[in-house]
Amino acid sequence: MPVSAAVLSAHEQRVDALRRSYRAIPEGQPVRLAKRTSNLFRPRVALPTPGLDVSQLTQVLSVDPIALTAEVEGMTTYEDLVEATLAVGCMPLVVPQLRTITIGGAVSGLGIEASSFRNGLPHESVLELDVLTGSGEVVTARPDGPNAGLFEAFPNSYGSLGYATRLVIQLERVHAYVRLRHVRFRELSAVQTAIADIVSTHAFDGEPVDFLDGVVFGVDEAYLTLGTWADSAPYTSSYTGQQVFYRSIQLRTEDYLTTRDFLWRWDTDWFWCSRAFGVQRPLVRRLWPDSLKRSDVYWKIIRFENRHHWWATLQQRRGEPPQERVVQDVEIPLDRTAEFLGWFLDTIPIDPVWLCPLVLRDTGDGPRRWPLYPLEPGETYVNVGFWSTAPILPGREDGDLNRAIESKVGELGGHKSLYSDAYYDEQTFWQLYGGDAYRAAKRVHDPEGRLPDLYAKAVRRV
Secondary structure, eight states, X not given: OOOOHHHHHHHHHHHHHXXXXXXXXXXXXXXXXXXXXXXXXXXXXXXXXXXXXXXXXXXXXXXXXXTTEEEEETTOBHHHHHHHHHTTTEEESOOOSSTTOBHHHHHHHOOOOTTHHHHOOGGGGEEEEEEEETTSOEEEEOSSSXXXXXXXXXXXXTTSSEEEEEEEEEEEEOOSEEXXXXXXXXXXXXXXXXXXXXXXXXXXXXXXXXXXXXXXEETTEEEEEEEEEESOOSOOOOOSSSOOHHHHHHXXXXXXXXXXXXXXXXXXXXXXXXXXXXXXXXHXXXXXXXXXXXXXXXXXXXXXXXXXXXXXXXXXXXXXOOEEEEEEXXXXXXXXXXXXXXXXXXXXXXXXXXXXXXXXXXXXXXXOOOTTSOOOTTOEEEEEEEEXXXXXXXXXXXXXXXXXXXXXXXXXXXXXXXXXXXXXXXXXXXXXXXXXXXXXXXXXXXXXXXXOOHHHHHTSOO
């Protein structure tokens, strides 16, 4: 259904307020968002000017369960978007794992989930978007038309070309439940083979597979979790309280979740990162309110530590070695995935790691290329996610492990997401992240360079 006149008028007023916020930033000064929350893990250099206020652009404008589309403002969280779409039996084609990821953030900074082996990445379901560009204009970008270059360059631009104020996205219908099968593999090569078969057939052992991800606990213990839509369930589990989802993978071969609980199964414990705060200890877990078992709560703790370093100071006084943050998601070609996992588990002292296969979406006219994150159409990749710290050994420096990962990913023909630490030199960076297409879009939509460029944001941390 179309956006009502009243809703559209209110939206336009909020966009006007955003323009005023932009104009309030002195000319010649860089522009950056003023956000209270973030899912980025790279610290930023403080800017002397006020940030751009996007805090009002958080509304779902309309959901059309017939056309299977939604019109939504850029700072809307997936938590709010999912509530609006589930109410009419739909969901976005890809719902990133954490509740407070915004749709604008997922499109400009990439996102992924267990439907990505059939639906690609979140930006591939965007039909059009309005962008406040670096020139202060709000323009509409579509796959075809005068702003097609911005449409293609926007994914993975991280706000360096502009900020989405409105997006129209595609949806899909949902069922009430998701049946899960947790299948164990004792060899990494067997995991790779199984992923190839499932991506090709969308089935496993003769049963359909609608969702696919996995967890590797070690070289001889890996699991693929196969999700299948279901209209009924003999029982349902909940992982929003005392139970820990990733531990259930090792304990159960089958499980049933409501669709809502399935979509947020990873958020309660931020995958497994809540263990760093003691939340997985039985006593602490009982005392920790369920309403505060959320990724955004843990992120606030991390942000406090990044500012004050109280935990790092305590560990230093205890004689513990300093730690390097190793928080990354990388895309590895499927046929090199077992090789990368074997290298990683032998080199980087971190486990478990997450697996999420993806294939660029083919809408019938062939997959579209996205120059700032140039995955090959038709090729299967596996997102490998690892989020922890590792000790900096004597004679080593902070960043050594991350640099080794960057080198290995490049050697295997993969790509690395830019939401966390990056160490590339500038020439290498632009070769990997679509420098020509980026510069062309930058010249048109931010000719004065009001927005820090992508290299400055991702590597220099501006």
